[in-house]
Amino acid sequence: MHADAKAHGDAVPKESEDQLRMMIDTIPTLAWSCQPDGTTKFLNQRWLDYTGLSFQEALGWGWKVPVHPEDLGRLMDTWRNLLARGEPGEEEGRLRRFDGEYRWFLFRAAPVRDEQGSVVKWYGTITDIEELKRAEALLAGENRLLEMMANACALANILEALCRLIEETTSGSLCGIVLVDPSGTRLQHGAAPSLPVSYNEGIHGRPVNLYSGPCAMAAHLKQQVIAADVASDTRWDAYGWRAHALAHGLRACWSTPVVSSEGHVLGTSRSTHAHLGARRRTINTLSNR
DSSP, X not given: OOTTEEOOOSOOOHHHHHHHHHHHHHSSSEEEEXXXXXXXXXXXXXXXXHHOOOHHHXXXXXXXXXXXXXXXXXXXXXHHHHHHHTOOXXXXXXXXXTTSOEEEEEEEEEEEEOTTSOEEEEEEEEEEOHHHHHHHHHHHHHHHHHHHHHTTOOHHHHHHHHHHHHHHHSXXXXXXXXXXXXXXXXXXXXXXXXXXXXXXXXXXXXXXXXXXXXXXXXXXXXXXXXXXXXXXXXXXXXGTHHHHHHHTTOXXXXXXXXXXXXXXXXXXXXXXXXXXXXXXHHHHHHHTO
């Protein structure tokens, strides 16, 4: 997309117009065009497929609907500024996918001018930068953790920061860390800043065995344990874990043991989810790292 492109005649052969439309619909990015006042005139098929909106729903100012509420104000300020100045520009923001998940995108816009220099329309692209944003957040979080360790911060504070880092970089995840007590027989609460206190209290003190919950099983077996659908998983009913998790709105859980270089289990990291789809996306994200 070139800034300040000059507009030419609108008469385009029907065959060429169809080919152009097909090309715009198949390019690997979300593309759009707007009127001089900033209202939407066109969105390519990839934009419609990603957001799940119909063309009619997205026309005018309908394109704002899938923008994350926390980012909409900033995007609109940038857009109004570009319209007023008639200059190309860009802004970052999150856009909701058809399944409800938000991803980070780079919004770019450039004006098209007629021979008198007046803006007659705007063209733009919206490019997925989710992986870049996640990598930036991960690096910043790692630096925070290193600084905390260098400053001899309390273990509880470091574990909480680690949980928040995982939640920040893994969509839909509620992270917790459970420790194994010095005897190796009981679980101890480590950190879980986004989970209810009552849920954490119900995990603290459970025996390390195959039956008291996924964290206890992961610590006992020294291998990852996944409960893909808590509602139908009866493995830990003897200790009431399923009822406990469901009572707190948790629908999926996976636990990974943390093992020392000497082979001792120090604890487990736990990711819980209120929606099954979020857990599947988390597993896919982590498996690709």
